[in-house]
Amino acid sequence: MRTSTTRRWPVRYLWLGTLAVVATLLQPASTAAAGRSIGQAAAQAAANAIHRPQGITAGPDGALWFTNQSSDSIGRITTGGNVTTFTGNGISGPDGITKGPDGALWFTNYDNNSIGRITTGGNVSNFTGSGIDGPQQITTGPDGALWFTNYDNNSIGRITTGGNVSNFTGSGIDGPQQITTGPDGALWFTNYDNSSIGRITTGGKVSSFTDKGISRPYGITTGPDGDLWFTNYGNNTIGRMTTSGVVTDYQKQGVNGIRGPYAIAAGPDGALWFTVNFDVNAIGRITTSGKITLYSSGALSFPDALTAGPDGALWFTNGTHAIGRITTSGKIKSFSRKGIIVSPPPDGITAGPDGALWFTNYYDDSVARMTTAGVVTRF
Numbered sequence: 603m604r605t606s607t608t609r610r611w612p613v614r615y616l617w618l619g620t621l622a623v624v625a626t627l628l629q630p631a632s633t634a635a636a637g638r639s640i641g642q643a644a645a646q647a648a649a650n651a652i653h654r655p656q657g658i659t660a661g662p663d664g665a666l667w668f669t670n671q672s673s674d675s676i677g678r679i680t681t682g683g684n685v686t687t688f689t690g691n692g693i694s695g696p697d698g699i700t701k702g703p704d705g706a707l708w709f710t711n712y713d714n715n716s717i718g719r720i721t722t723g724g725n726v727s728n729f730t731g732s733g734i735d736g737p738q739q740i741t742t743g744p745d746g747a748l749w750f751t752n753y754d755n756n757s758i759g760r761i762t763t764g765g766n767v768s769n770f771t772g773s774g775i776d777g778p779q780q781i782t783t784g785p786d787g788a789l790w791f792t793n794y795d796n797s798s799i800g801r802i803t804t805g806g807k808v809s810s811f812t813d814k815g816i817s818r819p820y821g822i823t824t825g826p827d828g829d830l831w832f833t834n835y836g837n838n839t840i841g842r843m844t845t846s847g848v849v850t851d852y853q854k855q856g857v858n859g860i861r862g863p864y865a866i867a868a869g870p871d872g873a874l875w876f877t878v879n880f881d882v883n884a885i886g887r888i889t890t891s892g893k894i895t896l897y898s899s900g901a902l903s904f905p906d907a908l909t910a911g912p913d914g915a916l917w918f919t920n921g922t923h924a925i926g927r928i929t930t931s932g933k934i935k936s937f938s939r940k941g942i943i944v945s946p947p948p949d950g951i952t953a954g955p956d957g958a959l960w961f962t963n964y965y966d967d968s969v970a971r972m973t974t975a976g977v978v979t980r981f
Contacts, residue, residue, distance in 0.1 A: 696711055833863035
């Protein structure tokens with residue numbers, strides 16, 4: 603975590619220090635000028651393959667690609683769980699990632715204010731430009747360029763596949779987070795700091811929308827109904843907005859309600875899927891009519907970004923060292939680094955009468971059991 607920057611994340615990141623056991627094991631396993639290639643990236647050992655993953659996207663090769671923020675690497679995971687990571691001088695605190703129009707993966711480098719590109723073969727390039735400042739999320743625009751949010755200077759950036767960078771500012775941009783291509787040929791983004799939804803045309807014209815149903819929005823995506831769907835981190839609701847600015851928000855009441863909705867993506871089943879990671883670790887599903895279902899599991903630990911995968915499931919970044927998968931029926935699986943991921947470590951531990959190890963997890967109020975084969979169950 604980049605603890606030196608306090609403006610970068612909403613409150614939920616303060617809870618990452620209390621991350622507990624991830625209950626499954628790893629499955630088999632331009633600094634000088636814009637456009638300058640850093641060369642072939644080096645593959646890392648699988649033991650360090652997933653380290654505070656942030657963004658995730660479906661790649662052009664049928665695998666999922668993700669950013670490892672803390673290890674300055676880009677990861678790739680097959681739908682069977684095999685993990686490979688790539689490093690290079692052009693990767694520094696990577697955050698958002700998307701499939702580009704050129705068949706490569708494009709990502710934001712928050713730590714060195716640049717935009718990165720990696721081919722499916724692992725070749726890394728890095729692009730800098732005036733106006734790139736704390737880049738967050740990135741998406742492919744309707745004009746064949748990449749568009750991204752600059753959180754630190756309240757601007758929206760654009761970069762062509764050739765590396766030409768443009769930057770747009772306006773009064774309707776304030777703490778931009780996620781960005782998506784809208785159904786109207788414009789780019790839509792969330793303004794976390796002033797609780798609004800922003801819109802920017804490919805020509806750079808900026809406008810924004812406010813409403814009582816918009817509160818600290820973070821994630822945003824275009825839904826199957828042609829509307830914009832977003833998460834309201836500030837009031838624990840899911841929002842829906844037409845391109846004309848009409849807002850509806852949906853809430854799930856009760857003890858198991860939404861607490862800290864974060865990223866959101868359109869699923870393969872015609873619904874919207876989102877992550878919940880404040881008090882309740884869950885993956886949520888909302889239909890276009892507003893019906894909400896939450897799925898929880900011991901394999902969930904602060905789920906973050908998510909995307910529809912090539913296998914008909916949703917894939918998400920999970921906790922400190924894991925990638926998760928959820929089917930449209932709600933079955934959850936987590937892929938992590940080899941071994942049990944514990945941060946901070948459990949408190950007391952002892953050998954049980956059943957030949958397993960039993961231990962307490964202070965921070966999530968649970969008791970866990972681990973077999974000698976490494977299978978963990980939390981109670």
